[in-house]
Amino acid sequence: MHAPVFAALGHPARLALVARLSGGEPSSISRLTAGSRMTRQAVTKHLRVLEGAGIVRSKHAGREKLFEYDAAPIAGLRDYLDRVSAQWDRTLARLKSFVEE
Amino acid sequence: MHAPVFAALGHPARLALVARLSGGEPSSISRLTAGSRMTRQAVTKHLRVLEGAGIVRSKHAGREKLFEYDAAPIAGLRDYLDRVSAQWDRTLARLKSFVEE
């Protein structure tokens, strides 16, 4: 269920894009390309991957395409990782009590 | 920094392996293969990816190779996602106060 979102975050360039968009206003493609060592097309492809995972939405504004952050998928990831950690804590407790028997 | 860990979780088969290993005892490759619709070699490859990301450790026990969960990388991911969410919350608050001015 969550694998596509994880995969979308599994690239440093996309992680950097998420960091920028989650900490600022919606931004256009060329603005996101400036300061990156990639081509505009490469940035576009990464943004499409992020949009496919729902992490980012896009809207048109004149000749620009603005991308903005959507917090929901990453919130879902946090919940999932919390559940994994909680399950692991229970596993540890169970193994410990088993050793102590 | 965290991108390789995200990438390692970006495949349903590996997510399922993590779920199994975080909720039970260390398990061997053939045990993890049973109940999966994959070949043993495919499972081995996925386990290697997880081990490369540090999510899983392996130790030999006779002719078996046991894999066990390591909680540290996923805990690091949780912290990272918490920071992203907190940054987003601050961004929202800042935009809201800007609109209200």
Place this chain on the structure above:
DNA sequence: CTAATATGCAACCAGGAGGTTGCGGAAATG
């Protein structure tokens, strides 16, 4: 209108991901 800017689309490419099969070796079983 012309020029500059922002984007999209398509082709192309190298390399890696995911998966299978076949074979060989080490360890437990009988």
Place this chain on the structure above:
DNA sequence: CATTTCCGCAACCTCCTGGTTGCATATTAG
């Protein structure tokens, strides 16, 4: 010792990823 079980290595295949380049289109600026 013979057999089964568990595993590693290597070759091979297909498809996707990440990236570039070139060209076409829409929008804004002068």
